[in-house]
Each structure stands twice: as structure tokens, then as C-alpha cells.
Amino acid sequence: MFGCMTTATAEPPPLGLPWSPSRLDIVWVGAERPRELSSWSDEQLAARLQGVQRQRAIAAAEEAELILALAGQRPAAADPAPDHPGARRAGWTAQPGDGEVSEFCTAELATVLNVGRGTAAKRLTRALVWRDKLPATFAALKAGELDERRAAELAEKLEHAPADVAGRVEDALLGEARDVSVTGLGKRATELLLRFDAAAAEEARAEATKTADVHLYPSAVDGHAVLAVDLPAEVAAASHDLIDQLAQMLKADGDERPIGQLRTLVHTALVLHPADNGLPLVAANLTITAALEALEGGSTPGEVNGLVITAAHLRDLLARLGALGLTAPDGGSLTYAITGPDGELLATLTPAELARLAKRGCSEHPAGDCGCALTGPPPATDRYRPTERQRAFVTARDRRCRFPNCGQRVGANDIDHVIAHACGGATDCANLCCLCRSHHRLKTHARGWRFVMAPDGTLQVTTPSGVTRTTRPPGVRPPPARPPGEPPRAEAEPPPPEPADDPPPF
Structure with a gap:
């Protein structure tokens, strides 16, 4: 049986979160539906779709309340003090809830929700705006009377406005918000913001200039990407x-x-070949990852700086760099990454090193038909800083920041000891991984996080709230599924506690 009813909540929800009685649409489904969806009338389908929209709004409000509750348990006071070596440098990046919420809360939220840091920051920011500046919008969202997209649009447009000005805009718009397109609602909010407080609008524009950046996004077409620049409107138009x-x-x-x-060709020429602009000449750094099977005519895709390209595109690119003789480009280098049957990195070698190993062969089996290993990962060192060979191996293995859902490329990453060197952690490739500066700082200075790495580079990250995510180096295949009834494999031993301070770069 299928049906629906409208009632009102009588008891407050758990968690001690803000609550007020509201309308609740309840939909129930019996053991079997009497009819398939294809037999529903147009009116039934439309009504159900509207019900799903209301449920999505209510769920978005609940998610925001849970985010606010988690953020409330992660105060900024727990972060490294400004005079501490691990303190965040002022003006480097904007943080949601600056001065109120820990800078590491966004990373924890991203891990819990299994999304990127940017998405987590947006959800935390809009939850704070709904709570502090747009309470009526938040209430309408909780009641399912305003959809998530329109509530989010108001939060985005009024994020930097003072609370009293945001409230005036909300009072003027909320009654008609459901009947205006999302774009139209955002435009009206901007117009009212300018009318009510032009200074606040200028402040918002100045804040947007501070947080502007250049972004690189994968395109829907293999072998292409989108380079996006956030600029003031007049600069973007002039460019x-x-x-x-x-x-x-x-x-x-x-x-x-x-x-x-x-x-696109003009833009590329202006960026890659600047002239008379006072800027120093620089060379772009490309890391090309290719499978041998692709070079021989197969279909295995490759990567350029982490962006996936097809095998045909890859062969064309390599041909332009020197045909399949694979010579290093001017000012560049060429390194071969040797992988095992499961995609794990075994060694990194220059062409000369590979040629010497192939010529020398195995001293015990001169016929060359043995399975003896001739090379492997670079040896461990007693020093804190990794050797150049270790750095080449780890960056070739990881290719980007290994924190869950972080795609920062290796050129902007630190080589980090998973078990801190000060706690006995070896400077060994089995204890080193790539982390971007933000997540390196989190691992070193945030409380309650746990990082464990397996010899093949598989990394497990556990948040203070107990959520664990696993990342594997690109190309490494996960282990086969455990057969039913087989006991689970033993977990890796937890690392010793991190020291209070970490050596440079902090």
C-alpha cells in the first residue's frame, strides 16, 4: 500500500539541536506496491516528485545542523597558537568560521562525508550563514517549504553581508523565493544588498578578491581540462x-x-610564452604516466599531471616529445617507473640505469631466464630528509596528495613521515607519502587523527570522530574480496603518538 499524510512534530529531535514544531510529510510503502510507477497518473508522479524535493530540503537542513554540531566540538582554540611553529599563516587561505571553528574541521568533515575539501568548506560555510544570518531561510528549509538550491543561493550571495543587512534582504525575498528561478533569486539578492548597504557589497567584493584563485578541472572529454580564473568582472571582460x-x-x-x-591557442601562447611583462621566464613541468601496453598500441589510458588522457593521445604526446625513443625534453628529465602485477611501484630508474641493469643481468643466472629482482625501492637513510632517489620514488608512486579526496598534485606536496621521525619512524619509502601542506599540517598538529600506511603505499586515515578512509597509490589495485566465512585480516599496528612539534618545513 502507498499513501501519504501531513502531521506536525511533537517531540524535539535528538542531539540537543535547535528545534521548532514544523510540518512533516510522511510517505509509507507497504510490502508490495499495487502498481508499477509506469501506471501512476501524471498527478501522482508530480506529487511524489514534489514530496522528494521536500524530503531533500529537510535532509539538507538536518545535515547542516549535524555539521554545526560537529563544528561546535572543534573550536579554533584547539589550533596551534599564532606564535607556534605549526600555526596557519595569516592570509594564505580563507577558512570557514575563522576565529570560531578549527581550521582542521573542514578536513574532518570532508573525510566524514567522503567529499573534497572545497565541497566540505561550502557546506560548513552555508550552515554557518543559515544559522547566523538567515534563520528564517533555515526554518523554511527545515520545514521543506524552501528547496536546498534556493536556500544555498541566498547563503552564497549574503555570505559576506552583515547579519542585519542579510536579514533585511531575507525579509524582502523569502516570501517570493519559491516562485523565482535560482538565478533570478541570486540576482535579486545582489540588487537588494547593493540598495541596503553598498559598503557591505564592496566589502563582499573585496573578500571575493582575497579568496580568488586559478583552478584546474578535468573536462568531460578525455585529454582536455578546464583552466578557470576567478577575476573581478572588469578584468575578466578585458582579458x-x-x-x-x-x-x-x-x-x-x-x-x-x-x-x-x-x-584557446592565443590564451596558451600568452601564458606559456610571456613577453615584455616583467615576469621571469619559467618552464612548465609535466609528469607523464604511461603503461608499456599503451606505448605498444594498447588502450590503457595514461595521465599528464594527474589528468587522464587516452592511449592514442598519450602516444601522440610522447611522439611529439621525441618519438618512442623517449628522450628527455630540453631542460627536463625522463624516469621510468617499474610496476608489479598489481600496479604497485617497484622501482624508478633513469634510462641509463635501466640500460645498465638490462646489460648486467643477474650474476647467478647469466642465461637471463630467472626471476631474481635486479632493483627495488631506494634504501632507507638515517637522515631526516629523504634522499633524491626516495623523493623520486615516492612522488612517482603517489603522484598527488594522499589524503582522502585531495587531488593536489605532487609538485605542491611535502614528503611526510607517516610515523614521525622523532618517534622512531624510518626515512624509508614504506614510511613516506605525499601530503599537501594543509594536510601535512593537519597530520602533525591536529588532535586525534590516525595515519597508518602499508608497505605498498596504501594509506588509512582515521578522523577524531572515528571515520576511516583508505587511499591507494594510483594504479594499485585493491586486494580481492574476502570469501564468505573467512576471518578478517589483522589490522596494521597503530603508529606511536606524534610529537608536539615536527621538523621543518614547519
Whole structure:
């Protein structure tokens, strides 16, 4: 049996969260549905879709309340003090709830929700805005009377406005919010913000300038990516106009390629080959990952700086770098990464080293038909800092920050001891991994986190709230599923506690 009813909540929810009586749509489904969805009337389908929308809004409000409760248990007072070696540098990146919420709360929230740090920061920010500046919007969301997208749009547009100004905009818009498109609602909120407090709007614009950045996103098409720059409107318009004018000149000179392609070529030339702009000349660094099978004509995809490209694209790229003779480009280097049957990295070798090993062979089996290992990971060192060979091996193995859902490329990462060197952790590839500076600081200075790494580079990260996520080096295949009835494998021993301070770079 299928049906629905509308009632009102009589008891407050658990967790001691803010609560007020509200309408609740309850939908129940019996053991069997009397009819398939295809037999429902248009009215029934529309009503059910609207019910799902209300449920999604109510769930979004509950998620925000849970996020606020977790953030309330992670105060900023627990972070390293400003004069501490591990303190966050002011002005480096904006943090949700600065001065109120721990800077490490976003990383924990990202791990709990299994999303990226940017997504977690947005959800924490909008929860804080709903609670502190848009309480009526939050109440409408809890009641299922305003959908999540419109509530989020108001939070985004009014994030930097003073609470009293945000309240005035909310009072003016909330009654009509359901009947206005999401884009129209955002535009109206911006217009009212300018009318009520132009200074606040300027402050919001200045804040947006501080948090602006350049982003690299994978494209829907293999072998392409999107480079996005957040700029003031007038700068963005002027930049686009300059690129368009130069592309139009090429078109006028007889270039038959589409104008959009010409714009991308002009932009690329301006970035990669700057002239007379006072900036130092730099060379782009590309890390190309290729499977031998792809070079021989197979279909295994490869990577360029972490962006997936097809095998055909990969072969074309390598051909342009020196044909399949694989020579290093000018000013660059070439390293072979040797992997095992399960994708685990066995060794990294230069072409000369590989040639010497192949020529020397195995001293015990000169026929060359043995299975003896001729090379492996670089040896451990007694020093704190990894050797260059270790650094090359770990960066080739990890390729990016190993924290769950972090995609920061290796060029912007630190090589970190999983078990701290000061606690007896070896400077060995089995105890080293790539972490971006933010997650390196979290591991070293945030309380209650646990990091454990297996010899093949598999990393387990456990939050203070007990959620564990596992990351494997790219290309490493997970172990086969455990057969039913087989006892679980023993977990790795936990590392000793981290010291209060970590050596440089902190």
C-alpha cells in the first residue's frame, strides 16, 4: 500500500539541536506496491516528485545542523597558537568560521562525508550563514517549504553581508523565493544588498578578491581540462576581449580553424610564452604516466599531471616529445617507473640505469631466464630528509596528495613521515607519502587523527570522530574480496603518538 499524510512534530529531535514544531510529510510503502510507477497518473508522479524535493530540503537542513554540531566540538582554540611553529599563516587561505571553528574541521568533515575539501568548506560555510544570518531561510528549509538550491543561493550571495543587512534582504525575498528561478533569486539578492548597504557589497567584493584563485578541472572529454580564473568582472571582460581580438586577427589573416580554438591557442601562447611583462621566464613541468601496453598500441589510458588522457593521445604526446625513443625534453628529465602485477611501484630508474641493469643481468643466472629482482625501492637513510632517489620514488608512486579526496598534485606536496621521525619512524619509502601542506599540517598538529600506511603505499586515515578512509597509490589495485566465512585480516599496528612539534618545513 502507498499513501501519504501531513502531521506536525511533537517531540524535539535528538542531539540537543535547535528545534521548532514544523510540518512533516510522511510517505509509507507497504510490502508490495499495487502498481508499477509506469501506471501512476501524471498527478501522482508530480506529487511524489514534489514530496522528494521536500524530503531533500529537510535532509539538507538536518545535515547542516549535524555539521554545526560537529563544528561546535572543534573550536579554533584547539589550533596551534599564532606564535607556534605549526600555526596557519595569516592570509594564505580563507577558512570557514575563522576565529570560531578549527581550521582542521573542514578536513574532518570532508573525510566524514567522503567529499573534497572545497565541497566540505561550502557546506560548513552555508550552515554557518543559515544559522547566523538567515534563520528564517533555515526554518523554511527545515520545514521543506524552501528547496536546498534556493536556500544555498541566498547563503552564497549574503555570505559576506552583515547579519542585519542579510536579514533585511531575507525579509524582502523569502516570501517570493519559491516562485523565482535560482538565478533570478541570486540576482535579486545582489540588487537588494547593493540598495541596503553598498559598503557591505564592496566589502563582499573585496573578500571575493582575497579568496580568488586559478583552478584546474578535468573536462568531460578525455585529454582536455578546464583552466578557470576567478577575476573581478572588469578584468575578466578585458582579458577575454584581448584574447578575442588576437583570435579575430588570426582569422582575418586566413586561419580557417574555429574561432573558439583560436582563442584557446592565443590564451596558451600568452601564458606559456610571456613577453615584455616583467615576469621571469619559467618552464612548465609535466609528469607523464604511461603503461608499456599503451606505448605498444594498447588502450590503457595514461595521465599528464594527474589528468587522464587516452592511449592514442598519450602516444601522440610522447611522439611529439621525441618519438618512442623517449628522450628527455630540453631542460627536463625522463624516469621510468617499474610496476608489479598489481600496479604497485617497484622501482624508478633513469634510462641509463635501466640500460645498465638490462646489460648486467643477474650474476647467478647469466642465461637471463630467472626471476631474481635486479632493483627495488631506494634504501632507507638515517637522515631526516629523504634522499633524491626516495623523493623520486615516492612522488612517482603517489603522484598527488594522499589524503582522502585531495587531488593536489605532487609538485605542491611535502614528503611526510607517516610515523614521525622523532618517534622512531624510518626515512624509508614504506614510511613516506605525499601530503599537501594543509594536510601535512593537519597530520602533525591536529588532535586525534590516525595515519597508518602499508608497505605498498596504501594509506588509512582515521578522523577524531572515528571515520576511516583508505587511499591507494594510483594504479594499485585493491586486494580481492574476502570469501564468505573467512576471518578478517589483522589490522596494521597503530603508529606511536606524534610529537608536539615536527621538523621543518614547519
